[in-house]
Amino acid sequence: MDKNVEFLEYIYQNTQMGLDTISQLLDIAEDESFKQLLEDQYKEYKVIFDAAEEKLKQHNTEGKDISPYKKVSAYIMINVKTLTDKTAAHIAEMLIQGSIMGVIDIIKNLKKYTDVKEDISLLGRQLLKTEESNVEQCKRFL
Template sequence: MTGNIELLNYIHQNSEMGQDAINQLIPIVEDDTFKQNLESQFNEYKKIYNKAKTKIQEMDKDAKGINPLSKASSYMMINLKTLLNKSPSHISEMLIQGSTMGTVDITKKLQEYNDADKEILDLGNQLLQFEQRNIEELKRFLH
């Protein structure tokens, strides 16, 4: 039971971080095709986030959000990294790095909590596959 909540909270936080980062990047992106890609990613993160949050609430627990310090740090890092270069290639590279870290982390979590409820494992695998798709889709914007 504890593992279920821990895995769900990880999925919840990961998808929240993805939403926050993309939400911060969309206004500075000028390329329409790239912006559509980011909006699509945002919507998928939101779906996963909402599913995790709902499942946590169904278990009569509170969803743990991202630590405010981590959130502020991420916000500042994105601002710094896009200050001089707002190109789709540069932003794609940043997002690929983030999704790669997310892929590694969710893979570890799925192995650590491999006895979690099937529905929760399925949501974790949905997040993993989504992160992997993001990496592949973003590669086309690199140059």
């Protein structure tokens, strides 16, 4: 498979997971200012997701959805972890942990895909900045 398409698939699926997770957390979170943060983060992921989807179309392919197993596993894990604690601090901690894993993952992929087109590399770096920013934004709710 073309390295450009591979990296775009990664960005597409990564942001899709972010969108799914935040959608679920918006239904769980109770703090209004934290919900606003989640909505802002959702919009950031959506911009990157849409751009990855458009670039995939330019390469005559469609984004592959996250596997149903990963989706269900994430859904269950979020429900279990928030069953007894729906506070903004607890959810922020969960998001920080997820975003830090995302930072590590995107850095590895940026190094793996150094030879992709510049616009695709820029999209990957935008995702990295978004993940790093998400960590910083969530810290105030701890």
